[in-house]
Amino acid sequence: MTATPAQPNSPSGPRVRRRRTSGSPLGDLTALALLPLVAALALPAAFTGGGTRRWFGGRAENQRAEAQAAKDAAAAAFYELDTAQRDLRISIETITAVDDSPAARRATGDFAAIGQRIDEASHRYIQAVDSHDLDRDDLEASAAARARTELTKAREELERVKKELDRFADGLGPLLGKAETQLARLAPAVERARQALLAASNALDAVRAAGLTADDLAARLAALGPELTRLNQGAGQHGVAGTLERAERVAREAEAIRAEAERLPERAAEIDHRLVSLRTRAEALTTRAGQVEPVLSELRRRFTIACWQDLQHVPEQAAETVRQAERKLAEARAAREAQRWPDATALLSTARALLNSTDEAVSAAGDRLRRLNAVQKDPQQEIDRTRFAIRDAQRLAMAGRNTPDPRHARPLDDSVARLERAIASLEGRHPDYWHFLTETEAVRQTVAGVVGRIREERGATTGH
Structure with missing residues (x-):
């Protein structure tokens, strides 16, 4: 038999449809009730797949934290050592720039030796840091413990070398103090030299404006030009000690030039006065030398030859010495006109010495007669x-x-x-x-x- 399809209005049709329809809502409600549990079970897997760390328990995380603390402490020790080394290197460079003594050279060698130990400790620290990745997701407790041990040893080594560096720095006190004292003197000394050169130049300009030449002073000032260039090049090229010595010498010589330049008008007036004075004295000695012969005549007449024989050539010697002095005075006058001040001064000194000797000789005749008269009486x-x-x-x-x-x-x-x-x-x-x-x-x-x-x-x- 052939089965016929159920009619829409037959009792079987609607009942079938109701059974089909009544099963569907129950299935949906069951699915909705089970969804939170499934989702809750699925969340850890979903986060793990997104790159977060797995949960290994409290012991592993404690070891990671301790290792991280050891790493931070080692980093701080490394930073302190590096800072101290850089500061001390500046001190050593300061000492080296100023001091070339055996003690300074020994300090430089000791610092280099400590630097090698610092490099070794730093290398061990960096190697310990690079060997352990404390941010790994799968870091095991044993690996974290090893990292903590190695980083702690690296920190202790860094601290030991830091103490050694500190002791060395304390021993540098006298050398560093001496070097810093010289460095503190350097800039003011160079500035004094520059100011002294400027003052000397201004003094020469003032002298020339007054109509006086100062060629010798100008030549001395020009000779200091290369020294000023070296001062401007600085201590980095010529050394602190050499620059300091050069600055003091330049200042001293420039100050002498300035003083001589400022005194030049007074010196010219003094030379003019000495020319007039010595000329007058030469004329007076010429007159006095002419009076020696009468004195000698009286000595010859009244006393034995032993009392006057050493004086008999005084008139001729006095006249000749006065003539020599007059020639020197003429040369001094010419030097004064040419403003050759050192030559003029030297010639005047020579003329004065000649006149002094003439004065003594002329006076000796009269003094001899006076003393002989007194003892005879x-x-x-x-x-x-x-x-x-x-x-x-x-x-x-x-x-x-x-x-x-x-x-x-x-x-x-x-x-x-x-x-x-x-x-x-x-x-x-x-x-x-x-x-x-x-x-x-x-x-x-x-x-x-x-x-x-x-x-x-x-x-x-x-x-x-």
Whole structure:
């Protein structure tokens, strides 16, 4: 039989449809009720697939945290050591730039040796950091523990080297202080040199504006030009010590040039005054030299030849010396006109020395006559003067002693005998008064020498 399809209005059709329809809503509700549980089970897998760490438990995370703390501590130690090394390198460079002593060279070598140990400790630290990735998702507790151990050792090594570096830095105190003192002097010294050169240049300009030449000073100032160039190049090229010495020397020489330039108008006026004064003196000595001959005539007439023979050429010598002085004065005048100041000054000094010698020679004739007249009239005054000197020395030699020191007594006894012989030489018809005067003067000089030795010896004894 052939089955016929159910009619729409038959009881079977609607019942079938109701059964089909009544099953569908129950299935939907069941699916909705099961969805939160499924989703909750699926979430960890979904996050793991997105790159987050797996959950391994509290022990692993604690080891990771401790390793990270060790890494941070090592990084801090590394930073402190690096900073200290860089600061100390600046100190070493400061010392090296200033000081070339054995102590400074030894400090440089010691710093290089410590630098090698720093490099080694730093290398171990970097190697420990690179060997352990603490951010790995699958970091195991044992790996984290190893990382913590190695990083802790690296930190301890960095801290040990840091202490060694600190001790070395403390020992550099004297060398660094000396170097910094010189460096502190450097800039002011260079500035003083520059200012001194500027002042010298301004002084020369003022002198030239007044109509005076200063070629020698200008040449000396120009010679300092290369030195200024070296100063401008700085201590980096020429060294601190060399630059400091150069700056002080340039300042000193420039200051001397400035002082001479500022004094130049006064110097010119002084040279003019000396020219006039020495010319007047030469004229006066010419007149006085003409008066020597009458004095010599009286000496020849009244006294023995021994009293005047050493003076007989004074008139001719005086005239010649005055002529030499006048020639030097003429040369000095020419040098003054040409403004050759050093030459003018030197020539004036020569002329003055010639006139001084002439003055002494001319005065000697008149002084000889005066002294001979005095001793001829009363020789006892000269005798008493000399005896008083001898007795005074004898009292000093005996002070505090029972017997005099032979070193003092002998020359004093000889002086007494020499005075007696000089007195005896006055006897006779034509006594040599000049010999008598020279002898008494020699006796007084001998006695004065003995007195000086006694006082010196006693002063040394008292000092001890």
